[in-house]
Amino acid sequence: MKNIIQIAAVFLLLIGCGNKNNAESVSEEQVEPTGIRVTQDQFDTNDLMLGALEKRTFPKMVETSGMIDVPPENRASITAFMGGFVKNTSLLVGDQVKKGQLLVSLENQEFVQMQQDYLEIFNQLDFLKAEFERNQTLFEEKIASQKNFLQAKSNYETAKARYKGLREQLQMLNISPNRVEQGNITSQAVIYAPISGSVTKMNVAKGSYVSPATEIMEIVDNDHVHLELSVFEKDILKVKKGQRIQFKIPEASEDTFEAEVHLVGTSIDDTNRSIKVHGHLAHEEEANFLPGMFVDAKIMTDTIKTLSLPEEAVIESEGTYYVLKLVDKENGGYTFEQIPVKQGNTYDGYTEIIATDLNETDQFLTKGVFDLIGG
Template identity: 45%
Template sequence: MKNHILKIAFLFFIISTVSCKNSKTEEIPVDIIKKDNSLVEITSSQFENSKMELGKISKQLFTETIKTNGYIDVPPANRAKVSAIIGGYVKKSPLLVGDRVTKGQLLLTIENPDFIEIQQNYLEISEKLTYLKSEYNRQKILFDENITSKKNYLKAESDYKSSVALLNGLAAKLKMININPLSVKAGKITSIVPIYAPISGSVTAVYTNVGEFMNASDVLLEIINNEHKHLELIVFEKEILKIREKQPILFKIPESSSEKYKAKVFLVGKSIDKNRTVRVHGHLENEDVPFIVGMFVEAKIITNSVEKQALPIETVLEKDGEYFVLVLREKNNETYKFEKIKVEIGEKNEDWIEILDNNLENIQILTKGAFLPLEKG
């Protein structure tokens, strides 16, 4: 019985020992081994699983830029504030903000008894003019034959020409309020006048309601044609001398998207406003993008571009104010061996960092995932 118990205890000891050894083996990381302070060894599986990439130094554009801001705008000819020539009560106003209109389309109508008085005056002068013209011609014949006095002739001439001028003035006034003088002559008198769209575009504001009295100086609604949108940028006086026409512009709409868009400097203002800034007008490279007039933009005007030797910014590692890259020294089916090399850097931008060392050209460098080996080492 005693021998049987000893056998069971020995068997349990062996099973426990094997189990502990297996558990310990699984916990040992073997993916990355640092040979010394500068050499890093990475297994092929680690390289693939971490999606690392190799690359070389390449020439990239580094730009000098001026940061500014502004907004999306349209030319003055594409923006209209509609008002009536003569005040009146709004009779009809069917449009809403966002409605599309075409040039010459009816926008609203205004009613005022004064419109009737203008048409009546036009008719009276028109009828009176027939008599005055006849009298003027008669007096001219009599004066030429020395039958009447010069005074009578000059009075008839003055009355006729004054009435012609008054009639033409009333006709112009009728046309300004969109009433056809020929219709008035035909007896069609109205107290309601139409207001037409001066440009094609979209209604961006409506300032009136049906039944409301609007003065001649009041704006009834606004229309914007956004087919020719542009950038209106604000640049400080100290930087304006660096800006020239046709310089590239990169901009974004920070409130709605991080995407970058392109434009070019088209015009540079010739005067400085009270805030010591100058307006810079830029033309969009792609006008099909559905920008909304008035959108705030952040922009960079590129004033100079220079090609320099560079690496992706994530390739270069920084430690204690010094910069390093991992250079491939050996590769086989199982491992990649990299050497940590100190480098001198120059300029940086969002994507690239300039490398001042000339001895790294055409050498393969770990360009993606370079921080992983150092973290695990």
């Protein structure tokens, strides 16, 4: 019996010690400080900065994409009016050309035949004209029959039409009809640059045959480029002429560039239910844009005034955005609470803060947030 009493006493003693340890542990957890504590020295050394929520104007954006392009008159696809073999060309992709510069020479026996036909009809024209005028006079004097007069007139008018047609074809081939009339016949036709610009495509080589359907080369004038954007049907009613555009060239630069809506399309592409929007660039001469560059763009369709903080004050951690709110400032130090918020638009260095439990009297860490909570 004595042994049983001793064992019970030891058991009760152990239980009492355990409860005491638990009470001490709970007490320690209760007094453990919460939040992020920063001393005054740390605040000053790391150039930390406080700020309040500020109402600022933010634009409402329509996000879209597109490309850098040039107007149709600044792009020329070079083809031949008649087929032929490339006799000479010295141009490569990237070469600069001037309007009227010789691009390529083509050679074909059909050019010779055309000039022979032209020279033949040219030489007949004076005779046929004189014959027509003679028969006209005889007919008016009732000496010649009407049949002879009409036949002479038909021969002359037909020859004159053929003469004009062949002359136009020679001019399209850049062969001088005046030189042909002097007996100078050539087997070559030349093609000149219709615009100034740079060669962006070169599809032929010396000796290759080109048909009228073959694109020999392409010339693009980059002096004026623009944005060609595709806006989805659900957003198009928000887009108006004159609205500002911010865009980036994601594959080439981190810089943001400015443009303006110049034209809004009037028909929907059935393939992707989008509408073309044409934008003119601001400070176009300062950027070296090239046609075909892909762009990410935002069109500013409206504005809203809302609470905001500097962009640096908001940081993302594991998919959630946070700010550091000042909850205590005493004993030479600062205590911050990490508050989750919903981030709105970011514009001109400031971020829209969407939160119902924050107000303009609250203080936040606006510089050095990343050093405290990381990303």
